[in-house]
Amino acid sequence: VFNLTRLVSVDAFSGxxxxxxxxxxxxxxxxxxxxxxxxxxxxxxxxGLEKIYSMSASGGEVxxxxxxxxxxxxxxxxxxxxxxxxxxxxxxxxxxxPEIFRxxxxxxxxxxxxxxxxxxxxxxxxxxxxHFWFTSKGGNKxxxxxxxxxKFDAAKKYPLIVLMHGGPHTMWRDNWGVRWNYHLIAxxxxxxxxxxxxxxxxxxxxxxxxxxxxPLKTPGDEINQAADEAIKKYSFIxxxxxxxxxxxxxxxxxxxxxxxxxRYKCLVSHAGLVSLESQWGTSDSIYGREKNLGxxxxxxxxxxxxxxxxxxxxxxxxxxxxxVGEQDFRVPxxxxxxxxxxxxxxxxxxRLIVFPEENHWILKGENSRFxxxxxxxxxxxxx
Numbered sequence: 001v002f003n004l005t006r007l008v009s010v011d012a013f014s015g016x017x018x019x020x021x022x023x024x025x026x027x028x029x030x031x032x033x034x035x036x037x038x039x040x041x042x043x044x045x046x047x048g049l050e051k052i053y054s055m056s057a058s059g060g061e062v063x064x065x066x067x068x069x070x071x072x073x074x075x076x077x078x079x080x081x082x083x084x085x086x087x088x089x090x091x092x093x094x095x096x097x098p099e100i101f102r103x104x105x106x107x108x109x110x111x112x113x114x115x116x117x118x119x120x121x122x123x124x125x126x127x128x129x130x131h132f133w134f135t136s137k138g139g140n141k142x143x144x145x146x147x148x149x150x151k152f153d154a155a156k157k158y159p160l161i162v163l164m165h166g167g168p169h170t171m172w173r174d175n176w177g178v179r180w181n182y183h184l185i186a187x188x189x190x191x192x193x194x195x196x197x198x199x200x201x202x203x204x205x206x207x208x209x210x211x212x213x214x215p216l217k218t219p220g221d222e223i224n225q226a227a228d229e230a231i232k233k234y235s236f237i238x239x240x241x242x243x244x245x246x247x248x249x250x251x252x253x254x255x256x257x258x259x260x261x262x263r264y265k266c267l268v269s270h271a272g273l274v275s276l277e278s279q280w281g282t283s284d285s286i287y288g289r290e291k292n293l294g295x296x297x298x299x300x301x302x303x304x305x306x307x308x309x310x311x312x313x314x315x316x317x318x319x320x321x322x323x324v325g326e327q328d329f330r331v332p333x334x335x336x337x338x339x340x341x342x343x344x345x346x347x348x349x350x351r352l353i354v355f356p357e358e359n360h361w362i363l364k365g366e367n368s369r370f371x372x373x374x375x376x377x378x379x380x381x382x383x
Contacts (some may be wrong), residue, residue, distance in 0.1 A: 001288040002169045002201075002208045007031060007042065009057075020059040025204040031078040034085045039063060040104070041087055043073050045202030047143045048131060052089070052103065059087050063152050063214075066108050070128050072098065072175040088113075092176040094147070094183065095126045125150040126183045126334060129174055134229040136222045140207070144226050144303060145172060145232065147182040147192040158191045159241035159383040162227050162264070166248030168199040168219065169208050178368060179361055180247065188376055190383075191237055195226040199243070212292050216307045217257040223253065224261060241383045246376070247271055248331060248360065252309075255339060258320060259312035266382035267320040268375060271331040271360055274339035276308040284329040313342045319349035321378040323371065325358030351378070 005027040010017040021028055029050065034057075041054050042062075050072035050250070054065040071093030078087055085105050091112075092098040100113045129145035136142050149158065163180065165172050166352040172194035186192045196203065197219040199211035220223060223244070231239045243266045246254045249270020255275040258267055273279035277297050280289050290296050297304040305311050320343065333354065344351040353374060355367055362371050 001083065001212075001291050002205070004205045004273045005029070007040070009059075018059060020055065020057075024053075024062040026202060026213075030075050031120070032078040032087065034078060035080050039085070041076055041078065043076060045171050045173070048196065050173065050175070052076070052087070054105070058157065059319075065105060066103060066110060070174050072173055072184055073096075073101075093128060093174050094176060095124070095128055096121065099170065099174045102128050105106065105140060124260075126140075127152070129182065129372060132229070133232060134226070136198075136225055136383060138218060139224075140210070141203075142198075142222055142226060143200075143203065144230070145174065145182075145194045146230060147186050147194070149189045149191065150188040153234075154236050156236060157238040157336075158236055158245070160227060160230065160237050160239075161185060161190045161192045161379065162223060162242060162244040162245030163192055163194050164223055164244060164250035164253045165194070165196075165200070166250045168197075168211060168215075168217075168249045170202050171196050171200045171202040177361075184372060185245075185375070188380065189229075190379065191234070193226060193230045195223050197222040197226075199258060208231070213294060213303060214293060215259060215303070216252060216309075217260075220253055220256045220260060224257075240344065241265055242266065243379055243383055245269075249333065254320070255309040256307070258316055258318050259309040259314075262317055264318055266304075266377060266378060268323075269320055270323045270338070270362075271325065271328055271336075271338075272322075272339070273309075273331055273335045274342065275310040275335065276304050278338060279304070279335055282332045282334055310338065310342065312348065316342060316348050317344045318383055319378075321351050321353070321374065323353045323355070323374070325360060326354050326356045327359040330360045 006019050007021045007028045008017050026044045026141035029043045040057050051068050052073050053062045055062045073089045076089050076269050077358045087103040090098045091101045097117045102111045129147050132144050242264050244257050244264045249268035251269045254267050254269035255272045255274050293303050294301040340352045
């Protein structure tokens, strides 16, 4: 159940409203108005980046305001009494923690005002993700990013980590993050592929809505095809050593990989559902699932069984690290315990870690440190 977030003007007296971004096919994340009230600047996702756009305050065409090849601009502020329009914003990338920038729209200059992390960054051996595209077997244009490890040597062969984003209505972005830090995951010597499968944001409303009635199969197929495309494109990937990992909806996909393929040497599933029915009954989000699957499960829609990982429990073979926060209300603990019970019953090599203090995400510092040590330990064991 997804629709774009649009920018609307409302007449304070009559209540009449006008959709200003009706012809713009991506969501508005933040906006600010120039001192003369004639122009609106806004941020919006686009193919792994979050960019700054401009438009007339009365609506119409939305244009990219400044050149951008990496990272994400988030949050905009324009001083209302400045003599000329000046934009202040936060910018980050996967190798740059957030800093404050000043943007001059007239000459399109982008000036960093803070450099808190300059000295630390100078010591790192990291490079920005490389972007690549392919056309899926279903005809979708699929955007991807690839992250290489430190001391990268193109003559060597590296195992592949397929990282699957949650949501599903989000996007892998070239941004800074602790929860799934691409470079931290790659650091022991892995290549990481990040795929924006159908259902992702930043590629138009229709693309994001494309998984209604098809919650796991097509995204899973596109992720597997992305791994194949990366292996063909990059000779330094060792196709015999692949692992898939994800959290939340990405955890659902990890469990779907367990049910649908044996291509991966191991899996990592954080906060992933194994049964669509039990997830419907215990999650804090019910209506959207019901809407996307054509009604409640007792009305008999086949999708409830056909795309529920537990329906294929007899096929479970891939070693999997299962993690979950005990205070999770989005994907409650019961799904992880049900998955664990199936894995143990089927004698699948597996490890269960429950974080008693955490909710849907692992947010506490020492818990995060422990999670990454377990993650890297699991990869090392199987790859």
